Amino acid sequence: SISFDSSPEFQAPPTVIMFPRQREMSSKVLRRQKRDWVIPPINVPENSRGPFPQMLVSIRSDQDRNISIRYSITGVGADQPPNEVFSIDPVAGKMFVTKPLDRERRSSYHLRAHAVNMNGERVESPIDLYIYVIDMNDNRPEFKNQVYNGSVDEGSKPGTFVMHLAAFDNDDNTTANGMVRYRILSQTPHSPIPNMFTINSETGDIVTVAAGLDREKVSQYSIIVQATDMEGNLNFGLSNTATAIISVTDINDNPPELTSRTFSGEVPENRVNVVVANLTVIDRDQPHSPNWNAVYRIISGDPIGHFTIITDQHTNDGMVTVVKPVDFEQNRAFMLTVVVNNQAPLASGIQSSLQSTSGVTISVVDINEPPYFPTNPKSIRFEEGVPAGTSLTTFSASDPDRFMQQSIRYSKLADPADWLSINNTNGQIITTATLDRESIYVKNNIYEATFLAVDNGSPMASGTGTLQIYLIDVNDNAPSLLPRESQICERINRNAGINITAADTDTDPNVGPFVFELPTFPASIRRNWTVSRLNGDYARLSLRTQYLEPGVYEVPVIVTDSGNPPLSNRSIIKVKVCPCDENGDCTLVGAVAAAGLGTGAIIAILICIIILLSMVLVFVLWMKRREKERQTKQLLIDPEDDVRDNILKYDEEGGGEEDQDYDLSQLQQPDSLEHIISKPPGVRRVDERPIIPESQYPIRPVVPHPGDIGDFINEGLRAADNDPTAPPYDSLLVFDYEGSGSTVGSVSSLNSSSTGDQDYDYLNDWGPRFKKLADMYGGGDDE
Numbered sequence: 216s217i218s219f220d221s222s223p224e225f226q227a228p229p230t231v232i233m234f235p236r237q238r239e240m241s242s243k244v245l246r247r248q249k250r251d252w253v254i255p256p257i258n259v260p261e262n263s264r265g266p267f268p269q270m271l272v273s274i275r276s277d278q279d280r281n282i283s284i285r286y287s288i289t290g291v292g293a294d295q296p297p298n299e300v301f302s303i304d305p306v307a308g309k310m311f312v313t314k315p316l317d318r319e320r321r322s323s324y325h326l327r328a329h330a331v332n333m334n335g336e337r338v339e340s341p342i343d344l345y346i347y348v349i350d351m352n353d354n355r356p357e358f359k360n361q362v363y364n365g366s367v368d369e370g371s372k373p374g375t376f377v378m379h380l381a382a383f384d385n386d387d388n389t390t391a392n393g394m395v396r397y398r399i400l401s402q403t404p405h406s407p408i409p410n411m412f413t414i415n416s417e418t419g420d421i422v423t424v425a426a427g428l429d430r431e432k433v434s435q436y437s438i439i440v441q442a443t444d445m446e447g448n449l450n451f452g453l454s455n456t457a458t459a460i461i462s463v464t465d466i467n468d469n470p471p472e473l474t475s476r477t478f479s480g481e482v483p484e485n486r487v488n489v490v491v492a493n494l495t496v497i498d499r500d501q502p503h504s505p506n507w508n509a510v511y512r513i514i515s516g517d518p519i520g521h522f523t524i525i526t527d528q529h530t531n532d533g534m535v536t537v538v539k540p541v542d543f544e545q546n547r548a549f550m551l552t553v554v555v556n557n558q559a560p561l562a563s564g565i566q567s568s569l570q571s572t573s574g575v576t577i578s579v580v581d582i583n584e585p586p587y588f589p590t591n592p593k594s595i596r597f598e599e600g601v602p603a604g605t606s607l608t609t610f611s612a613s614d615p616d617r618f619m620q621q622s623i624r625y626s627k628l629a630d631p632a633d634w635l636s637i638n639n640t641n642g643q644i645i646t647t648a649t650l651d652r653e654s655i656y657v658k659n660n661i662y663e664a665t666f667l668a669v670d671n672g673s674p675m676a677s678g679t680g681t682l683q684i685y686l687i688d689v690n691d692n693a694p695s696l697l698p699r700e701s702q703i704c705e706r707i708n709r710n711a712g713i714n715i716t717a718a719d720t721d722t723d724p725n726v727g728p729f730v731f732e733l734p735t736f737p738a739s740i741r742r743n744w745t746v747s748r749l750n751g752d753y754a755r756l757s758l759r760t761q762y763l764e765p766g767v768y769e770v771p772v773i774v775t776d777s778g779n780p781p782l783s784n785r786s787i788i789k790v791k792v793c794p795c796d797e798n799g800d801c802t803l804v805g806a807v808a809a810a811g812l813g814t815g816a817i818i819a820i821l822i823c824i825i826i827l828l829s830m831v832l833v834f835v836l837w838m839k840r841r842e843k844e845r846q847t848k849q850l851l852i853d854p855e856d857d858v859r860d861n862i863l864k865y866d867e868e869g870g871g872e873e874d875q876d877y878d879l880s881q882l883q884q885p886d887s888l889e890h891i892i893s894k895p896p897g898v899r900r901v902d903e904r905p906i907i908p909e910s911q912y913p914i915r916p917v918v919p920h921p922g923d924i925g926d927f928i929n930e931g932l933r934a935a936d937n938d939p940t941a942p943p944y945d946s947l948l949v950f951d952y953e954g955s956g957s958t959v960g961s962v963s964s965l966n967s968s969s970t971g972d973q974d975y976d977y978l979n980d981w982g983p984r985f986k987k988l989a990d991m992y993g994g995g996d997d998e
Contacts, residue, residue: 256345261318262353268302268311271346275308276330276339283333284308288344290326301326301346310344318348319385350387356395356442358382358457365421366462369430370562373423377412377461380419382442396447400439400456412438412461416447421459430463431499437461465501466562471509471531471555472497472570478553480535481578484543492575494524494533496555502531505559509533516551522577524553535575543581544617551575583672586612586623588680592663598687599652604645607635610682611642612668621670628679629665631656635682637666644682652686653720660722661685690725690778694718696786703758704795705765711799712757713790714749717774725778727752732773734785744770756788765792 257271276284286308292300301324303310310328324346330339358380365378386392396416402409407427414421421438438459445452473496480492500506511524511533521539526532533555541549554572561567588610595608614621625642627635634648652660662684669677694717701713719726728751733741745759756770768790775783793801978989 254342254344256347258347258349259312259316260349261316261351263312263315265315267315268313271301271310271312272344273307273309274303274328274330274342278330278338282338284330284338285333287329287331288326289329290324292321292324292346293326297321300324303328316348318350318387319354321348322350322387323347350390350392352386352392352445352451352453354385354392354444355453356382356384356444356455358442358455361457363457363459364462365459366464367423367428368466369428369463370426370466370468371423371428373425375423377421377423378459380414380421380440380442380457380459382419382455382457384444386444391445391448393444394446395442395444397440397442398447400441403437404433406433411436414440421461428463430465430501431469433463435460435462465504465506467500467506467557467559468562468565469499469506470561470565470568470571471557472568473553473555473573475573476570477574477576478535479576479578481580482537482541483580483582485540485582485584487537487540490534490536491522491577492535494535494553494555494573494575496531496533498531498557500557503528506557507531508558510556510558512554512556514552514554516549516575521549522551535577541579542615543579544615547579549577549579551577581616583619583621583670583674583676584615585676585678586614586668586670587678588612588668592681592683594683594685596685596687597650598689599650600689600691601646601650603648607644607646607684608682609641609643610637610666610680612678612680614670616670616672619672621672623668623670626667626669627664628667629663631664632662634662635664642666642668650684650686652688652722653692657686660688688722688725690721690776690780690782692720692725693782693784694726694729694774694776695784696772696774696788698788700789700791701756702791702793702801704799704801705763705792706795707758707761708795708799712747712755713788714753715746715756715772715788716753717776719776721776721778726776728777729754730775732775734771734773740771743768746772756790763792765794767791 259271263269274286276286278284285305286303287305288301288303288310289295291297293302299313300316301310302313326344326346327341328344329337329341332338363378363380367375367377380397382395382397384393384395388394397414397419398416399410399412399414399421402411407429408425411423411425411428412421413424419440419442421440438461439456440459441454441456443449443452443454473494475495478492478494482489482491494511496509498507498509509526509531511526513522513524519539521537521541522535523538524533524535527534533553535551535553551574552572553575556567556571589612593608593610597607601607610625612623612625614623624639625637626639627637632648632654634646634650636645636647637643638645650662651657654662656662664682664684666680666682667677668680669675697716697718698713703713704711715731717727717729717731719729731746731748731754733744733746735741741759743758743760743763745757747755747757749755756772769787770790771785771787773783773785775781791801795801975989975992978985978992981989
C-alpha cells in the first residue's frame with residue numbers, strides 16, 4: 216500500500232491511500248482487489264506567487280519499510296510537453312509544482328505516479344493523479360468591436376429590439392470570474408429623455424424603453440455600454456466598455472406640403488416641351504429617399520393632357536411642362552388642380568396634409584401663327600396639252616389667328632418647269648405654258664409645284680402648300696423605230712431577218728399595238744424588202760429577193776400607233792448586207808466589204824498588218840540576242856547596272872573653283888616603273904601592284920549569268936588564297952586598270968624614314984586638309 220499526504224496549503228490533513236493488492240488464490244488465478252481509497256483531485260490556484268517549487272502531495276508505499284523505493288510521475292506536465300511543470304522527489308515521494316499555472320492555457324493535468332525498487336522492478340501499481348487549476352479573476356471582459364452600429368425606426372413603441380452586444384471573458388464562465396453583466400453608462404443626446412434605451416444585463420440586447428423617437432429631431436444616438444464580470448459586482452469585478460451607435464431610420468411620417476395654395480404661369484401657343492410653372496414643396500423626411508421624393512398629379516383642369524408635371528430629382532420641385540401644343544383660339548387659360556404625394560405611402564396613422572393640393576393657373580399667350588392650306592397637298596387632274604393662260608384651280612390658305620385681322624399674299628416657291636403662276640391675293644393658279652406629260656419634270660404622270668402663303672402679322676408668318684397636277688395622256692407623240700442599225704445576209708434565208716419594234720413616249724392606249732409597213736416609193740424598197748408581223752409590238756424585216764449585193768442600205772419603215780387619232784412616223788433603219796458563213800454569221804471580209812471598202816483598201820490593210828507583225832518579230836529576235844550577249848559577258852553585274860563608265864552625281868557640296876580644277880592625267884598609270892623599283896626599302900603599300908612575277912591564275916569558266924554570283928566569288932577567293940604574291944587582300948578588291956601614260960609617280964615612293972634633312976613644317980600652312988600629314992612628318996626631332 217501507499218500513503219498519500221497532501222500539503223496543508225492545498226488539502227485537508229494527509230490521507231493514507233493503499234495501493235491495490237493482488238492475492239494468490241488456490242486456483243492460482245490473480246484477482247484485482249478494490250482500492251481502499253478514492254484519491255481526491257489536487258486543486259492548484261493559477262497565478263500563484265510561489266516560492267517555487269511548491270509541494271503539492273506526498274506519495275508513499277507501505278513497502279518502503281522493507282525495501283528502498285524510488286518514486287516517479289509521468290504524463291503531460293511531467294515528462295510530456297509542457298515538461299517539468301511538476302516534479303517528484305524520487306526518495307521521499309514529495310511532488311512539487313515548479314512554476315505558476317495559467318488556467319486559460321490549461322485547466323487540468325492527468326499524471327500517473329509509479330513506485331519501483333532499486334532494480335527498476337515495479338512494486339506497486341501506478342495510481343492516477345488529477346490536478347485541477349483553480350480559476351482566478353485575471354481577465355477582463357472583451358468586446359469584439361469597440362463600436363457597434365444599430366438602427367431603429369422612428370416612432371417605435373417601447374420594448375422594440377434595437378441591437379445586440381456581446382463581451383467574452385476568458386475566465387471560467389461556470390464561476391463568477393467569467394459571468395459578465397451589462398449596463399448602459401450614458402446616452403447622447405438626452406432628447407427627449409436621458410434613458411431612451413435599456414440593455415438586458417445578461418444577454419446584451421438593447422431595446423427601447425420610451426416612445427418619442429423622431430428622426431427629424433434626433434437622427435442618431437451614441438450609447439456607452441459597460442460589461443463587468445463577477446456577475447456585475449463593481450467592487451470586485453473587472454470591466455470594459457464599448458460604444459453603440461443607434462441610427463433612427465426614417466419612416467414616411469411627414470406628408471409633402473406645397474408652399475403655396477396657388478401657382479401661376481404662362482405658355483406661348485403651339486409650343487411644347489417648355490416649363491410653364493414651378494411648384495415648390497416641403498417634406499421633412501430624409502432627403503432623396505422614397506419618403507421624401509415627391510410625385511405630382513394633375514387631377515382636374517386638363518382633360519386632353521396638354522400638361523405633365525416632372526419632378527426635379529435634386530430640389531423635389533414640380534415642373535409643369537407642356538407636352539401637347541395649346542391653341543389660344545381654343546383655350547386662353549387653363550385652371551389645373553395639382554396634388555402631391557410621396558413615392559412611399561404614409562406611415563400608419565399619418566394623415567395627408569391639406570397643403571398637399573394646390574391650384575395652378577396657366578395663361579396662353581397668343582402668337583402670330585402661319586397660314587395653312589386646308590388641303591395639303593391638293594390634287595387636280597387635267598389632260599396634257601393645256602394651253603397657256605388656262606385657270607386650273609384656286610389654291611388658297613387659311614389664317615388660324617381668328618382674332619387678328621390679317622391678309623394673306625401668295626407667291627410661287629417651286630415650279631420646276633415654270634408652267635404655272637399664282638394670283639398673289641386670291642391664290643388662283645393659271646398656266647403660263649403648255650403642260651406636257653412627257654416632260655422630265657413629270658414623275659408618274661404627276662407634276663408638283665409648291666406655293667407660299669405669307670400673312671402681314673408681326674412678325675410675319677408663312678406656310679407652304681403643294682399642288683399636284685395629274686396629267687392625262689393624249690396621243691401627241693408618234694412612235695419611233697427600233698433598232699436604228701442592223702445587218703443581214705446577202706442571200707435569202709428562211710430564218711434570216713431583223714426583228715424591229717417601236718418606242719412611244721405616250722402611255723396606254725396611245726401606244727401599241729403598232730403597225731409596221733414599207734412605203735410605196737421608191738419602188739425598190741418593196742421589191743427588195745418585206746415586213747411581216749410577229750405580234751402587236753414586233754415585226755420582222757427580211758429580204759424579198761434571193762440575193763442582194765453587199766452594202767449598207769437605208770430602209771424606210773412607217774410605224775403607226777393605236778392612238779385616237781393614230782400617229783405615224785417614217786423611220787430609217789440602216790441595214791448592212793454582207794456575205795455569211797454556214798452558220799449565218801457575217802464574215803470579216805464580208806463585213807468590211809459591207810462597210811463600203813474596195814478591194815485595194817482591203818489589200819492595203821492586210822499589208823499593214825503583215826508589216827506590223829514583222830516589226831514585232833524583229834524586235835523579239837533582237838531582245839533575245841541582246842540577252843544572250845549579256846549572259847556570255849564576264850561581268851560581275853548586268854551591263855545595265857555597270858556604273859564604271861557612268862557619271863554619278865551625289866548631293867555633295869564641293870569647294871571653290873580650285874577644288875574643281877582637276878588634272879586627270881595624274882591618275883594615269885606611268886609607262887615606266889623604274890622609280891618604283893629603285894626606291895629605298897620601306898613599308899610597301901598594300902594597294903600597289905606586286906613587282907615580282909605573278910602566278911598564273913587558272914582560267915575561270917565563263918559565268919553563265921550574274922545569278923551564279925556565289926560561285927564566282929568563291930572561285931576568286933580560292934585563287935587569292937593560293938597566290939603567294941597576292942597582297943593581304945582578296946582579288947575582289949582589285950580595281951579596274953585606268954590606263955597608262957601617267958607622268959606622276961606612285962605615292963608609295965614616299966618613305967617615312969626621313970634623315971631629318973627635309974623640313975615639313977610648311978605643311979601646317981596648307982590648311983586643314985594637310986593637318987594629318989603635317990602631324991605625321993612635322994617636328995622631326997620629337998618623333
